[in-house]
Amino acid sequence: xxxxxxxxxxxxxxxxxxxxxxxxxxxxxxxxxxxxxxxxxxxxxxxxxxxxxxxxxxxxxxxxxxxxxxxxxxxxxxxxxxxxxxxxxxxxx
Amino acid sequence: xxxxxxxxxxxxxxxxxxxxxxxxxxxxxxxxxxxxxxxxxxxxxxxxxxxxxxxxxxxxxxxxxxxxxxxxxxxxxxxxxxxxxxxxxxxxxxxxxxxxxxxxxxxxxxxxxxxxxxxxxxxxxxxxxxxxxxxxxxxxxxxxxxxxxxxxxxxxxxxxxxxxxxxxxxxxxxxxxxxxxxxxxxxxxxxxxxxxxxxxxxxxxxxxxxxxxxxxxxxxxxxxxxxxxxxxxxxxxxxxxxxxxxxxxxxxxxxxxxxxxxxxxxxxxxxxxxx
Numbered sequence: 001x002x003x004x005x006x007x008x009x010x011x012x013x014x015x016x017x018x019x020x021x022x023x024x025x026x027x028x029x030x031x032x033x034x035x036x037x038x039x040x041x042x043x044x045x046x047x048x049x050x051x052x053x054x055x056x057x058x059x060x061x062x063x064x065x066x067x068x069x070x071x072x073x074x075x076x077x078x079x080x081x082x083x084x085x086x087x088x089x090x091x092x093x
Numbered sequence: 094x095x096x097x098x099x100x101x102x103x104x105x106x107x108x109x110x111x112x113x114x115x116x117x118x119x120x121x122x123x124x125x126x127x128x129x130x131x132x133x134x135x136x137x138x139x140x141x142x143x144x145x146x147x148x149x150x151x152x153x154x155x156x157x158x159x160x161x162x163x164x165x166x167x168x169x170x171x172x173x174x175x176x177x178x179x180x181x182x183x184x185x186x187x188x189x190x191x192x193x194x195x196x197x198x199x200x201x202x203x204x205x206x207x208x209x210x211x212x213x214x215x216x217x218x219x220x221x222x223x224x225x226x227x228x229x230x231x232x233x234x235x236x237x238x239x240x241x242x243x244x245x246x247x248x249x250x251x252x253x254x255x256x257x258x259x260x261x262x263x264x265x266x267x268x269x270x271x272x273x274x275x276x277x278x279x280x281x282x283x284x285x286x287x288x289x290x291x292x293x294x295x296x297x298x299x300x301x302x303x304x305x306x307x308x309x310x311x312x313x314x315x316x317x318x319x320x321x322x323x324x325x326x327x328x329x330x331x332x333x334x335x336x337x338x339x340x341x342x343x344x345x346x347x348x349x350x351x352x353x354x355x356x357x358x359x360x361x362x363x364x365x366x367x368x
Contacts, residue, residue, distance in 0.1 A: 069287030
């Protein structure tokens with residue numbers, strides 16, 4: 001893959017989350033999360049927050065709440081538990 | 094001269110079709126009854142076409158090219174797009190639209206300072222498809238989808254939303270022929286999605302908002318700031334679609350159909366009608 005064009009850190013964080021809306025991306029993400037994240041020019045903190053996942057860090061870094069919530073559900077959590085689970089996460093979230 | 098014959102407003106959350114048990118049964122039944130009243134109003138008004146104005150939840154519109162407002166220009170659209178990823182509890186379907194009216198509004202807007210983004214293909218999300226499922230499941234009324242950015246700052250101000258609504262009313266009134274046009278606004282009221290205060294409902298905000306709407310005081314709604322809406326919940330800004338509607342019916346009183354904070358739905362759920 002050629003180097004992604006320059007953009008804000010917020011953009012790439014949200015780009016990664018947005019792309020998970022694509023079924024092919026979800027499959028690749030499920031098969032090898034690290035390899036999938038390699039596609040995006042994420043700094044270490046953003047990458048760690050996506051890998052953990054760290055819900056609070058994602059939000060603090062400007063991830064759009066709608067995308068964070070979709071990632072939360074994709075991670076298998078019940079929708080009504082976001083505040084409880086996100087509130088309990090560690091230093092990555 | 095066309096007639097703006099009806100304005101409907103409703104929350105659009107999908108719990109009402111796929112997570113009904115999450116909410117208090119009496120409140121959920123009353124929410125359903127409100128939908129039935131709105132559906133009856135739609136049948137009675139018998140519009141030739143409606144605009145359906147809603148937020149979108151970052152399923153189509155993204156920050157690489159985020160419009161403030163977008164209008165669909167096509168014979169039909171479909172959804173809900175979420176059903177491609179999971180069972181959402183209500184069917185995927187195609188909804189007829191009205192490209193003649195849409196093109197008129199887009200071209201007139203581009204000439205008069207309402208610079209619509211235009212979409213010629215759109216798989217819409219629950220923001221439109223849940224209300225359409227409840228209000229017109231057979232797709233009898235052509236619907237023109239209208240997006241308002243309520244998901245990613247910077248967003249259109251409430252003042253701008255109100256002005257766009259006023260402009261829509263004027264433009265619709267000038268639409269040649271004796272057609273009847275309605276507007277359906279969806280979203281809100283107070284709620285948070287994907288933030289740590291998810292589940293908190295700001296009843297005071299919701300009551301104030303509905304009170305002003307029903308008093309015909311759209312100017313007050315058009316004075317809401319981003320911070321005030323965010324204080325009432327991270328997704329409360331979806332009330333922008335209601336403010337577009339209030340602009341279209343400026344000076345007229347809405348009838349409050351339903352309001353309840355439904356805790357398991359995490360939302361201040363509301364419905365109103367302009368006749």
